[in-house]
Amino acid sequence: MTTSTHLLRRSRFLPLFCTQLFNAFNDNLYKTAMVLFVVYTVYNDESAEGIFSGVASFLFILPFFLLSALAGQLADMRDKAKIIRTVKMCEIGLMIIGASGLYLAWKGIAVDTVAIPLMLLALLLTGVQSTFLGPIKYAILPQHLKKDEVLAGTGLVEAGTYIAILAGTILAGWIPVEWAAGGIILTSVLGYLTSRSIPDAPAQGKVEKLDRHIIRASINLIRNVMLDRQIFYAIIAISFFWTIGAVLFIQFPPLAKNTLMASKEVASLFLVIFSVGIAIGSVSINALLKGEVSARYSPISVVIMGAFVVAFYFVCRLWQSYEITEIMGVTExxxxxxxxxxxxxxxxxxxxxxxxxxxxxxxxxTRCAPDQAARTIAANNIVNSGSMVAGSLVAMALSAIGVPVVEQLLLSAGMCLVSAWLGHRLHQAELDEGQSPA
Known part of the structure; x- marks a missing residue:
């Protein structure tokens, strides 16, 4: 029996895994259904579509930047399982708001004045929810798993997340928007029910007073966490990766519609392929490292990623030579x-x-102290989200000044080189401190 199979049979891991599945599925069912509906039904201009896609990504990411410090403090100083259950209960209400926006847009009722603002409000609140869950889903693992199970557990959570993204993205592209409105409410209820079975995960260190001043708390949190050189490089490298991901996800829907002349089902297919690939990579790296926590394959991995982004750019440029004039379905x-x-x-x-x-x-x-795990992830989320917000703003600005979406792919490829350098620095720090064999 593999470590992964073993974990999926254990009550100390399975409820968390299922709750995260439902959360990722619901976020992406809602976000993808909303963006595809607006891009393909409401707007008919590449610049406007790119800007809307960027605004949606910006609103989802913004809470991570503003609230991650508070979320990390709560996760380290309160019972993590209790926080998950509270957040999942709140999700039911915010999905009702989102479903109302989707329903009004489907009916064509006050689309610009009520429906779209409601949908964007729900997306912002979904970002708030994910901000408070983000530090917990990784920080809780060392508390419930053995040391040699943590990498497998992290890989399963990451792979499961992207399988759920896959499922939510497929449905968003293929089912009617009114069905999506009902689906997000149902899924939020299921997520709350599974969260009730997550084992308790009380605070492991000294319970300190919460600092509710979000700016001061964020600055102090990042400063304290970044004192460790390995954690510093890991956080910066992850941030550049998710900035690349944010830019790519902003580009996909308008790229599919305007460059490839493909339907929303094809745009959904692109996101599905991306999600499947992330899941494959998540599991494969655990097999390569044989359970060891090391960054030694990270630099070459992101260089290869950048090469594929450049290849994708050139294939898209060749595709434009077809001069297709009508939107194509998946079969076409x-x-x-x-x-x-x-x-x-x-x-x-x-x-x-x-x-x-x-x-x-x-x-x-695994590098940080157990009682600092959630705050370390929270600091990571703050830096990640700040970078992703910057990437979203750059993508929106490029769309606003008329830079074709296909040309924006080169921005993502360039950022891969920066990530590779950071991954190399992290592995060098790892070797210098004797954490990994040469």
Whole structure:
């Protein structure tokens, strides 16, 4: 029996795994259904579509930047399982708000004045929810798992997250928007029910007073966590990775519609392929490292990711030579000679990305003190989200000044080189401190 199979049979891991599955599924069912509906039904202009996609990503990311310090303090100083249950109960209410926006947009009632603002409000609140769950889903693992199970548990959580993203993305692209509205409410209820079985995870260190001043708390948290050189490089490397991911996810829907002339089902397919690849990479790196927590494969992984982004760019440029004039469905799209190359480059980007980032998350939770794990992840989330917000703003600005979405892919490729350098510095620090064999 493998470590992964063993963990999935244990009540100390399975309820958390299922709760995270439902959470990731619901977030992506809602976000993807909303963005695809607005891009393909409400707007008919590449610049406006790119800006809306950027605004949606910005609103989802913003709470991570503002509230992660408070979320990390709560997770380290309160029972993590209790926080999860509270947040999952709140999710039911925020999904009712989102479902109302989707329903009004489907009916064509006050789309610009009420429906879209409601949908964006729910997306912002979904970001708040994920901000408070984010530090816990990794920090709780060393508390419930043995040391040699943490990498496998992290890989399973990461792979499960992307399988759930896959499922939510598929449904969002294929089911009617009114069905999505009902689905997000149902899923939020299921997520709350599974969260009730997560074992208690009380605070492990001294319970300190919460600092509710979010700016001061964020600055102090980042300063304290970044004193460790290995954690510093891991956080910065992860941040650049998710900035690349944020830019790519902003680009996908308008790229599919305006460059590849593909339907929302094809746009959904792209996100699905990306999610499958991340899941494959997440599990593969655990097999390569044989349970060891190390960043030694991270630099080459992200270099390969950048190469696939460049390949994707050139395939998209070649695709434009077809001069297609009508939106194509999945069957029509797949019939074109370059379609297989489009999908191959996408899955290559994702597999390499998963192999890059998963060891870094495991690195964060095992390198820091157990009573600091959630705050370390929270500091990571603050820096990640700040970088992703910056990436979203750059992508929105490029769209606003008329830079074609396909040309923006080169921005993502360039950032991969920075991530590779950071991954190299992290592994060098790892070797210098004797944490990994040469």
């Amino acid at each position: 799209f797949l019939a074109w000679p370059l379609a297989s190359l489009i999908m191959l480059t996408l899955i290559g980007i994702a597999i390499a990305g998963g192999m890059f980032v998963v060891p870094l998350y495991a690195f964060l939770t």
